[in-house]
Amino acid sequence: AQSVTQLGSHVSVSEGALVLLRCNYSSSVPPYLFWYVQYPNQGLQLLLKYTTGATLVKGINGFEAEFKKSETSFHLTKPSAHMSDAAEYFCAVSVQGAQKLVFGQGTRLTINP
């Protein structure tokens, strides 16, 4: 079975500062990893995904994440935060042949002006 742990239910950064949202996963087989963003009263939007190949993946809105197998991590980063980045972020894992997503508990990102 797969599981995801997001460290920090709430992260606050200043506008222009580095954003780092942490995600660790557990999987007995090679995982597929995802980051989704959810704005208030909206559904989930895919930011980026890792399936195979290059371990550094770039997504929308300037976000990127790096798959580190040795650390079982898939942390999300953005060099410079914008006010519009304020939202809830979910890390998720699935595996080939089991399309359901297993989500972390989410991290609420607040941007301070």
Added chain:
Amino acid sequence: GAGVSQSPSNKVTEKGKDVELRCDPISGHTALYWYRQSLGQGLEFLIYFQGNSAPDKSGLPSDRFSAERTGGSVSTLTIQRTQQEDSAVYLCASSSMASLNEQFFGPGTRLTVL
């Protein structure tokens, strides 16, 4: 193009009543998923449909929950004899055969059981 749509956007019901939630996936997407988002449990998988295959119902929390997908398109999630703990946002997602691991989510239905 049109994304995943869900109706109603909000539903308030009384304990013990049955409710039906509807999902219209992206046209041409063969896979459809239901998830539940609640304060206590986070985002949980409920059920997954893929083409004509038997659905994966492993996430349904009780036999009060059921879902069907007619004609390989629209899906209805039914909750019978609703309980207060069923209050949550119910999210639907769909994906294409070419990219089963990329799920597109609808806006959700917020269910409140009084």
